Amino acid sequence: MTPPSPIPAESIRLSPLAHQLASRLHTALRARWDALPINTESPLPPEYTAAPIPADLLGRRAELIVEASDVHALRQALASDADAVVIDFDDTFAPTQANVQAAYDALAWATQTEKPLLARPRALYAVEEGLNFDGPGIASLCDLAATVAARPQQPLHLYIPKLETVAEAKFWEDALALAETELELAPNSIRVCLQIETFSGVLHADALLYVLRGRAYGLNAGRWDYVFSLTKFVGKKSAAMPPRAELGMDVDAMRAYAEALVRVCQRRNAAAIGGSAAVAPDAANPQSTLDTVQADKRREAMQGFTAAWAGLPQLLGAVRAGFEGRSAEPLPPELPERTRERLLNLPAARPLPLETVQDTIGLALDVFKAWYVGSGVLVRGGRIEDTATAELARAQLWQWVSCGAEMEGGERLTPERYLQERRAQVDDSAPEARFLDHLVLNEICIPYFPRAAQQLMEGSA
Numbered sequence: 315m316t317p318p319s320p321i322p323a324e325s326i327r328l329s330p331l332a333h334q335l336a337s338r339l340h341t342a343l344r345a346r347w348d349a350l351p352i353n354t355e356s357p358l359p360p361e362y363t364a365a366p367i368p369a370d371l372l373g374r375r376a377e378l379i380v381e382a383s384d385v386h387a388l389r390q391a392l393a394s395d396a397d398a399v400v401i402d403f404d405d406t407f408a409p410t411q412a413n414v415q416a417a418y419d420a421l422a423w424a425t426q427t428e429k430p431l432l433a434r435p436r437a438l439y440a441v442e443e444g445l446n447f448d449g450p451g452i453a454s455l456c457d458l459a460a461t462v463a464a465r466p467q468q469p470l471h472l473y474i475p476k477l478e479t480v481a482e483a484k485f486w487e488d489a490l491a492l493a494e495t496e497l498e499l500a501p502n503s504i505r506v507c508l509q510i511e512t513f514s515g516v517l518h519a520d521a522l523l524y525v526l527r528g529r530a531y532g533l534n535a536g537r538w539d540y541v542f543s544l545t546k547f548v549g550k551k552s553a554a555m556p557p558r559a560e561l562g563m564d565v566d567a568m569r570a571y572a573e574a575l576v577r578v579c580q581r582r583n584a585a586a587i588g589g590s591a592a593v594a595p596d597a598a599n600p601q602s603t604l605d606t607v608q609a610d611k612r613r614e615a616m617q618g619f620t621a622a623w624a625g626l627p628q629l630l631g632a633v634r635a636g637f638e639g640r641s642a643e644p645l646p647p648e649l650p651e652r653t654r655e656r657l658l659n660l661p662a663a664r665p666l667p668l669e670t671v672q673d674t675i676g677l678a679l680d681v682f683k684a685w686y687v688g689s690g691v692l693v694r695g696g697r698i699e700d701t702a703t704a705e706l707a708r709a710q711l712w713q714w715v716s717c718g719a720e721m722e723g724g725e726r727l728t729p730e731r732y733l734q735e736r737r738a739q740v741d742d743s744a745p746e747a748r749f750l751d752h753l754v755l756n757e758i759c760i761p762y763f764p765r766a767a768q769q770l771m772e773g774s775a
Contacts, residue, residue, distance in 0.1 A: 326415050326444035328456075329422070329463055336459035338496050339489055340447035346485055347452050350438060356480045356517075359524035364584035367531045368471055368505050370430040374398050376633040377432065379590060379623045381406040381691055382417035388424055394627045397634070398430035403457045404437060404475045405539070405701040408690035409764065411444040421464035432507075433461045434473040438482055439762045458489060462504060466497045472506045473534060474526075478514040483525035490529065502529040507587060510575050511536030511702075512543040517654065519578045532585030533575050535619070537563070540571060542706040544657075546759045550716030553663035557670045558706060560661055563613065570656035573645055576618035580644050588614035588622030591629045592698040603696070604632040611636020618642040625698040665722040666714065668735075675736050675750070678707040682746035685767075705763055711754045729755055 328336060374397030380387045382403045391399045401424065403409075403417065425431065435457030436442075445451035462469045474486055490504045506526060510519050510533050523530055538558070545555050561568055579586040588611065595603040607629055611622055615637045624633045677694065681704035684692045691700040711732065713719075718726040725731065732754060740747040749767060753760055760766045 325411050326418070326442070328418060328445070328460055331466070332418070332459045332463035335463050335493060335496050336445070336451070336456050337447055339455040339459060339492060340449075340452060342492055343455065343485065343489055344447070344449065344452065346488075347438070347455075350482060350485065351479055356521035359521050362524055362527050362582065364523055364527055364579075364582045365502065365505065365529050365531045367585050368430075371398060371471070371531075374430065375621050375637040376630045377587075377621060377623050378627060378630060379406065379434075379625060382420070382433075383407065383413035385416065385420055388420055390627060392424065392427050392429055394630065396429070396624070396627070396630055397621070398432060400473065400623065401431065401433045401461075401470070403453075404434045404473075406691040407436070407701075408685045408688050409436065409440070409442070409453070410688045413688055413690075414442065414444055418460045421460055425465040425470065430471075432471040432473060433457070434475055434509075435461065437476040437762070438485065439476075439765050441765065441768060443768065454486075455489060458493060462493055462497065466499070469497075469499065469504045472504060473509055474506050475509045475536075476512055476515075476539065477508055477510070477522050478512045478518075480518065480521050480525055483508075483522045487526050487529075504529060506530050507532040507534050507585070509534045509536050509539075511539035513540070513547045513657070514543070516540070516571055516574050516657065517650070519575060520582070523578060523582060523584060527582075530584070532587050533579055534587040535572060535575055535589045536702065537568070537571075537589045538702040538706050542702065542709050545706065545709040545713050546761070548658075548660075548713065549759070550713055552717065554666065554717055554719035555710055555713050556661045556663070557666065557674070557710070558703075559670070563610070565661060567657055567660050569617075570653055570659075572614070572617050572619075573648070574653050574657070576642075577645050577648065580618060585621070586617075586619045588619035590623035590625050590698075591633050592625040592700075592703075593629070594626060594693040594696055594698055595628060596696065600628065604629070607632040608636045612640065615640040616642050618645060663719070665720045665724075666727065667722050671711075671714070671721065671727060671732075672735055672739070674707045674711055675732075676739055678704050678711065678750050679736075679740050679744075679746050681707075682749055682763075683744070685764075686745055701764065708750060708753045708763060709759055711750075712756065712759050715754055 377398045377400050378391050378396035379400040379402050380391040382401050436453035438454050440453035442451035442453040442456045506529050576586045591607045593603050611633050624630045714727045715732050
């Protein structure tokens with residue numbers, strides 16, 4: 315790679331090597347990024363085998379996810395007994411300029427560890443306005459450059475979030491290959507696990523894995539991002555979506571999601587990585603929560619998953635115990651038409667309890683309030699809430715209001731009724747209230763709230 319060029323005085327500082335790499339990536343790929351999404355057609359791939367699991371991830375069971383700018387939590391994670399640490403720029407990350415800078419700075423010391431490391435860059439929809447490469451930075455490419463340049467001799471493994479189309483998978487493949495060329499690495503040195511957390515991604519998981527087969531060793535389930543995507547797909551013309559509490563993994567539509575992912579992994583010799591244990595044990599009585607986590611991971615193990623995430627260090631033991639000593643039989647084949655039918659066979663709509671509507675509004679408001687001040691994750695009611703669960707909450711509110719969902723007692727959830735309940739919690743003047751109203755009362759379900767928040771701030775500047 316040629317010597318790095320001088321770094322412009324931008325709001326966010328990258329290392330010279332990272333800046334040079336980000337600049338090359340943007341020059342080569344911006345036009346492609348501007349054209350996304352392209353069509354969603356995904357032809358059936360030929361026979362292939364996924365890349366082998368990286369040597370440092372063999373046998374791991376519990377990965378600890380940590381928000382990328384939380385320096386204290388990151389140091390704790392690196393000192394923990396986690397089998398691997400996931401540095402997250404996506405769902406747990408509020409992308410303020412201060413947070414992005416702190417995260418990029420932390421990579422310099424965090425990567426100097428013997429513990430297996432993975433990073434999750436932001437998804438392809440995200441824009442990084444604190445960097446400019448003949449236009450606002452493409453957040454995915456900025457995070458990719460910062461991450462791999464922090465330890466180019468031994469690149470971190472990556473989770474690729476929110477994939478939907480083959481075009482997006484090809485974009486990532488070309489970005490990773492170009493990064494390897496610029497850093498003079500062997501092809502497929504940067505290894506990845508694909509997150510299957512969109513409805514389109516589930517339908518086309520085999521084709522997505524095929525595109526990245528030289529470097530992709532597995533598929534990862536992201537339940538709440540998936541249900542968020544499913545809610546957008548179902549839209550306002552259908553009956554009311556079931557509340558989050560009624561979409562546990564024992565529901566056949568959710569089992570179909572998990573099984574679809576595992577079937578691809580079993581056929582292609584890839585690793586199936588389970589969802590995140592996202593609960594916060596009561597310090598006075600943690601055992602019941604830990605038992606629930608272990609039972610959930612035991613279910614995943616019996617379905618064919620081999621590892622999963624923990625949202626807190628104290629959950630690592632329960633996650634690991636759920637997988638240890640268990641292996642699953644191969645799932646029987648299932649026709650794609652049957653899988654799609656099961657995925658959409660959601661529980662029948664029932665009148666919504668008022669408490670469910672109130673709690674869903676409260677969840678979105680709480681996460682948005684924290685997000686606006688730079689915190690991407692919080693504990694609420696014993697659960698770890700983040701961008702993914704806030705996306706689901708606001709999308710379900712949009713869907714319920716748009717289809718006039720019936721509430722217990724016979725009343726309909728009209729825009730006026732929604733506003734009455736939202737105002738009972740937060741005044742109209744609060745930024746999080748104005749933003750939730752913008753999302754819920756919109757004619758369409760806005761694709762992703764972080765980008766919508768940026769655009770609203772741009773419009774008011």
